[in-house]
Amino acid sequence: MKSLKLALSLIPLVLVASTSHAQVKYNVYLNGPSESPANASPGLGTGTVIFDTTAHTMFLTVTFSGLTGNTTASHIHAATATAFTGTAGVATQTPSFVGFPLGVTSGTYTQTFDMTQTASFNAAYITANGGTAASAETALAAAAAAGKAYLNIHTSAFPGGEIRGFLTTAPEPGTAALALLGLGALALRRKRA
Template identity: 35%
Template sequence: MTTFISKIFMRKGDLKMATFSRSVMTLLLVALSYGIAQGQVQITVPMSGAQEVPPVASPGMGTGLLMFDPVGGTISGSVSFSGLTSATAAGHIHQAASGINGPVIIPMTGGIGVTAGTMTLPMTALTPLQLAALRNNELYINIHTMTNPGGEIRGQIIFPAGSSSSTDKVTFVQVARGDFDPARPGDELAALDGEGRIFISTDLMTWKQIPGTLVQLVSGDFDGDGMDDIAGIGEEGT
C-alpha cells in the first residue's frame, strides 16, 4: 500500500464540496497547478541595538528591504546600516521570535569590515519550517561586529498583515502548506470540515488521473511543520 502525503491550498469564496467515498473512488487526483496570481511581498525591517537580546547600547541603525516570492517560496534583499561601534564581522538571517536568540539559517554577503554599508541577502528557497517561521514573525536580521560578536543591531522580520502565505505551484503529492480550516484565514485549495468531508476548489486547479485505487484519505501533521496535511492511501501499484 502506497501513501501520498499532501498539503494543498484553497482560496476563500471559491469552494465546492466534494465527498470522497472509499467504495467509488478509483483515482488519485493530482492538483497540477493553480491560477491564483501571486505578487511578491515587500518587507521593510528597521534594525537597532535595542532589539538585541540582551539589548546593545549602540548608535548604529539599519534597514532591511526584503522581497518574498510566495510562488517560489524564496526570499532575497539587502540591508543598509550605519553608525556601528566597530567593524562588521558577519550578517545573517536567524530563526527565533522577538526577544529570543536563535540559530543562523541564511548568511548574508558583502559589507564586512566596515561600520556603514550594505549587505546582500541572496535569493534563497525557504524550507517549510522556515516559511512557517516567516509567516509567524519568527525570523530576524542580525549584524555582528567585532565589539559585539553576538550582534550589534537586530531587526525582527514582520510579515505584512493580509499578505498571501501561499508558497507553491501545488501538486497533490508534493508538500505545500495550509491550515485546512474554513473558519480561519488561509489560501488553501482544499479544506476539511471536521466531519470527514473535504472541500475542493475545482475552479483553481487542473486535475490528472494516476492509475490505481485511492483507499483512504486521512489528515494530520505528517512532516512536523505545524500545519495539517492530507494523506491519500492507495492500493499496491498506485
C-alpha cells in the same frame, strides 16, 4: 451612488490581484536595543526581505550605519520560541551572507538567494528542519510569518550581534487598496445618512 457602484465594482479586481500575488514582503528595522542582550549601540539599519513562493527566491536588501565596531557577519536567525523576542540559531548562510560588506561600520547590501539551493541555508538549520532545502525554505517562511525570524549584524565590538530586527509583515498593495475602498464606501454611506 455612482461612486459607490464604482468602488464596489473594483473590489473583485483588488481581491484577484492580492490573492494571486506570490511574494511575501517583510520590513526589518535594526538597532542595538532590539539585540539580545540589548545594547546601547547608536547603529541603525533598515531592510526588506521578500520571499517569492513561486520562484523560490529570497530577495534581501539592507542598509546600515553608525556601528561601533567593524562588521564580522550578518544572517537571519529562526525560529524563536516566542514572536518578536528571544534568540534562535542561524537559518541562512554562515558565517555571513555571501558578499555582505565585512570590516565596515556602514554599508548597503542587496542579494537574491535561490532557496532551492542548500547553500542558501545554514547546514544545521536544514538538518533541524526536515533535511532538504525545500523543508528549510518552508520552515523559514513560517518563522517569518509568525514573527519568529530576525536579521542581525555582528561586529568586532559586539560579537554576538550589534544590531538586530525582527521581520515584520509589510502590507500588500491589494490589502491597502481594499481598505481604502471600504473606507470610501463607509464615507459615502455616512454622507447619505
